[in-house]
Amino acid sequence: MKASLKAKYDAEKATAASAVTLAFNAGDVKLRASLTEATIVNGPSLNGLALAVDKPGAFTIDYNVPKKDFRFQFMNTIKVSEKPLNLTYSHNLGDHKTILDGTLVIDSDNKVSVNHVLGSGNCKLKYTYVHGGLTTFEPSYDLAKDSWDFAVSRKVYEDHVLRAAYQTFSQDLAVDWSTKSKLIGSYKVSALFNLEGGLKVPRVTAESTWDFEM
Amino acid sequence: MMKASFRGSYDADNSDATGSVVVNAGGINLRASITGDSLINGPSSLNLNGLTLSVENPGSFTVDYNVPKKDVRFQFMNNMMINRKPLNFTYTHSVAENKTLLDGTLLLDSNNKVSASYGFKPRDCKVKYSYVYGCSTTVEPRYDFADNSWDLVVSRRLPDDSVVRGSYKSSTKDLGVDYRTKSFANGSFKVSPSVNLADEKKIPKLTAESIWDFEM
Numbered sequence: 001m002k003a004s005l006k007a008k009y010d011a012e013k014a015t016a017a018s019a020v021t022l023a024f025n026a027g028d029v030k031l032r033a034s035l036t037e038a039t040i041v042n043g044p045s046l047n048g049l050a051l052a053v054d055k056p057g058a059f060t061i062d063y064n065v066p067k068k069d070f071r072f073q074f075m076n077t078i079k080v081s082e083k084p085l086n087l088t089y090s091h092n093l094g095d096h097k098t099i100l101d102g103t104l105v106i107d108s109d110n111k112v113s114v115n116h117v118l119g120s121g122n123c124k125l126k127y128t129y130v131h132g133g134l135t136t137f138e139p140s141y142d143l144a145k146d147s148w149d150f151a152v153s154r155k156v157y158e159d160h161v162l163r164a165a166y167q168t169f170s171q172d173l174a175v176d177w178s179t180k181s182k183l184i185g186s187y188k189v190s191a192l193f194n195l196e197g198g199l200k201v202p203r204v205t206a207e208s209t210w211d212f213e214m
Numbered sequence: 215m216m217k218a219s220f221r222g223s224y225d226a227d228n229s230d231a232t233g234s235v236v237v238n239a240g241g242i243n244l245r246a247s248i249t250g251d252s253l254i255n256g257p258s259s260l261n262l263n264g265l266t267l268s269v270e271n272p273g274s275f276t277v278d279y280n281v282p283k284k285d286v287r288f289q290f291m292n293n294m295m296i297n298r299k300p301l302n303f304t305y306t307h308s309v310a311e312n313k314t315l316l317d318g319t320l321l322l323d324s325n326n327k328v329s330a331s332y333g334f335k336p337r338d339c340k341v342k343y344s345y346v347y348g349c350s351t352t353v354e355p356r357y358d359f360a361d362n363s364w365d366l367v368v369s370r371r372l373p374d375d376s377v378v379r380g381s382y383k384s385s386t387k388d389l390g391v392d393y394r395t396k397s398f399a400n401g402s403f404k405v406s407p408s409v410n411l412a413d414e415k416k417i418p419k420l421t422a423e424s425i426w427d428f429e430m
Contacts, residue, residue: 027297
């Protein structure tokens with residue numbers, strides 16, 4: 001059985017929140033129980049118990065216990081001109097939202113993705129280009145908002161990734177530094193700048209995840 | 215390679231027909247189906263009710279688009295193991311009608327199956343147990359939680375490969391029998407007499423259906 005503990009710290013909210021996930025294998029599926037947003041500072045509170053059945057690469061069914069809501073995700077791959085097209089269908093029962101995602105893997109360095117929310121008439125396009133095995137460029141375009149977003153990430157010192165993402169519509173620049181370590185788990189520090197009207201003090205958040213086997 | 219199939223059905227009250235054409239493109243089936251009044255009344259009275267376009271990855275998923283209703287329907291087929299027994303399930307979602315259905319069958323062994331179908335609404339659940347006896351006879355009791363009714367279906371495959379099926383619905387007291395011939399040349403034929411036992415006069419109704427498949 002695997003367990004993971006995630007702690008989040010947000011400078012603005014001034015409270016730490018954490019999520020605990022327990023996962024175990026049952027044949028070819030994984031069963032997962034998660035508690036999200038558990039807070040201890042102002043008195044213990046447990047929000048959001050979620051249960052999930054997950055068959056990697058095939059489907060995921062999530063059940064949000066307090067909301068009594070189901071979410072279905074199905075993954076399929078078909079070949080288009082001998083290139084794999086990975087399709088993901090996601091449906092949230094409660095808010096009637098259906099999302100379709102298709103990623104065409106042109107080659108090991110190039111991918112095109114299309115994301116469509118059914119009924120919204122909107123489409124998000126994304127291109128992923130990996131340069132030199134270390135740097136990834138991801139321009140994306142939102143049809144309805146007619147806006148571009150850019151993300152660049154680079155692998156540094158083997159286990160670290162530096163990522164910068166800019167959203168032109170909201171003028172938000174997010175920079176994050178993440179590390180995966182076998183000893184101390186993984187952590188991510190993010191700084192969010194809103195560039196509207198010049199450079200201001202960023203909002204800093206930090207996230208730490210510990211995984212362990214029981 | 216293109217395959218076409220045609221299904222016509224006739225009963226004393228209505229007649230109907232469905233034609234479909236399938237094209238296989240790299241493992242994916244693209245299908246166009248049309249339903250309309252039977253051609254028995256002549257092509258002049260042909261009324262094309264529904265055109266449905268489908269994309270299908272056999273055994274994996276099907277996406278249907280009902281052109282007149284502008285409705286998309288997704289179906290995903292998947293399986294998982296429960297206690298080393300295979301559980302096959304199908305998830306169906308009709309977007310415009312906002313209907314979601316999960317249908318699962320657990321194969322306990324080669325002769326025993328349990329199936330359940332749930333529509334994500336209160337009491338929208340049906341359960342079915344299937345038992346195969348002696349290789350050719352299948353007994354299927356079914357229970358519907360929505361109206362607390364049970365049905366029983368017994369079917370038997372005859373030595374010439376045709377199938378006889380008897381069914382009884384407790385909620386409507388309908389007793390029906392089906393006889394379907396084995397596939398001959400390019401199709402098969404099914405006759406279904408049924409009678410309502412609650413009806414005083416017990417007049418049987420007769421439905422006939424013809425299925426033709428051919429390759430082009």
